[in-house]
Amino acid sequence: MTLRNLSLFWAAVGAIAPIALPAEAVSLDFGETAVDEIYYLSKNLAGRSVGTDKEAETVDYLTGRLGELGYQPKLQSFSYDFRDESLTSYNIVAERTGRLNQQVIVGAHYDNAPSRPTLDRSNLQGTNDNASGAGVLLELAERLQPDPELTYQFVLFGAEEIGLVGSDYYADSLGRSGVKKTEFMVNLDSLIVGDRMYFNAGRGATENPGWFEYRDLALEIAAELDIEAYTNPGLNPNYPAGTGCCSDLESFDQLMPVLAAEATNWSIGELDGYTQTANPAVPGGATWHDPATDNLTFINRVFPGLIEERASNYVAVFDTLLSWVDDRYESVPEPTGMAGMLLAAGLGGWVSKRRRA
Numbered sequence: 001m002t003l004r005n006l007s008l009f010w011a012a013v014g015a016i017a018p019i020a021l022p023a024e025a026v027s028l029d030f031g032e033t034a035v036d037e038i039y040y041l042s043k044n045l046a047g048r049s050v051g052t053d054k055e056a057e058t059v060d061y062l063t064g065r066l067g068e069l070g071y072q073p074k075l076q077s078f079s080y081d082f083r084d085e086s087l088t089s090y091n092i093v094a095e096r097t098g099r100l101n102q103q104v105i106v107g108a109h110y111d112n113a114p115s116r117p118t119l120d121r122s123n124l125q126g127t128n129d130n131a132s133g134a135g136v137l138l139e140l141a142e143r144l145q146p147d148p149e150l151t152y153q154f155v156l157f158g159a160e161e162i163g164l165v166g167s168d169y170y171a172d173s174l175g176r177s178g179v180k181k182t183e184f185m186v187n188l189d190s191l192i193v194g195d196r197m198y199f200n201a202g203r204g205a206t207e208n209p210g211w212f213e214y215r216d217l218a219l220e221i222a223a224e225l226d227i228e229a230y231t232n233p234g235l236n237p238n239y240p241a242g243t244g245c246c247s248d249l250e251s252f253d254q255l256m257p258v259l260a261a262e263a264t265n266w267s268i269g270e271l272d273g274y275t276q277t278a279n280p281a282v283p284g285g286a287t288w289h290d291p292a293t294d295n296l297t298f299i300n301r302v303f304p305g306l307i308e309e310r311a312s313n314y315v316a317v318f319d320t321l322l323s324w325v326d327d328r329y330e331s332v333p334e335p336t337g338m339a340g341m342l343l344a345a346g347l348g349g350w351v352s353k354r355r356r357a
């Protein structure tokens with residue numbers, strides 16, 4: 001895709017002006033922080049499933065890291081029953097307040113799949129699922145400009161692996177006003193192991209085609225950066241083309257536009273995105289929740305350099321995308337006073353019109 005097409009894209013969605021690639025987009029160090037975090041979570045916080053000490057340690061660690069990056073993270077606690085036990089877990093929410101109320105949510109789960117009586121996962125590193133998403137989220141939080149136009153919510157979800165519990169709680173807590181002021185939600189889950197990088201929308205986009213906007217934008221930016229990226233081709237009718245599933249995005253995908261990132265291969269196996277790779281060195285073609293394969297040693301042996309490559313590529317696309325989207329709001333007046341209310345009403349109309357497109 002050419003820059004000219006991008007300009008046309010922006011014109012079509014009502015952009016203020018075509019935006020050149022920021023100088024940062026050619027930087028070679030995309031992914032550095034993400035990779036450090038992927039290694040730290042894998043090595044030091046293996047077995048971070050619900051109800052474990054490692055889960056609590058992980059919450060402390062990630063909260064501390066967001067604090068070091070200049071945020072004041074808050075814990076959102078929620079209770080739920082799991083295997084006849086009442087447990088409490090936490091979403092970690094870090095906001096960077098922009099000039100405008102309208103917001104973007106960037107989410108990734110930090111928990112690991114729990115052990116079962118027949119499978120001990122206390123040493124599951126979860127390098128791919130989902131140290132990778134948490135690591136990329138931290139780097140995006142680090143790279144976000146200090147005074148953005150939009151407001152950004154970086155949310156590390158708890159209890160994803162037992163049924164999207166944390167993200168479901170967070171999505172409920174948004175209420176109608178929170179949903180209305182959210183432009184889109186980014187979901188980062190399992191970004192390393194997989195033959196291809198994907199960007200998908202949520203299922204709600206099949207009813208609201210305008211909700212494919214951010215998926216399209218991510219693919220265009222990837223092309224612009226010479227990063228090979230795909231979208232679910234929809235070979236399996238249960239998984240509509242262009243949409244992703246089976247992660248925290250499902251808590252949001254009927255409410256708002258979603259942009260979900262994952263590395264996998266939607267064209268092999270059951271065509272459902274669960275078979276990640278055709279590489280015969282990966283038993284069954286998937287590493288999900290397997291302590292023997294979703295770890296640094298295995299991934300680095302079978303896919304040397306892939307952790308660095310994917311972290312860098314996903315950070316580059318999302319950092320660029322967030323900058324572009326934010327720039328689009330530069331000349332939008334701040335909604336204050338009577339004039340502001342009228343302008344906000346006008347802006348609201350603009351937003352809903354785009355969403356109904």
Ligand SMILES: [Zn+2]
Nearest residue numbers: 129130189190
């Ligand atoms: Zn996951």
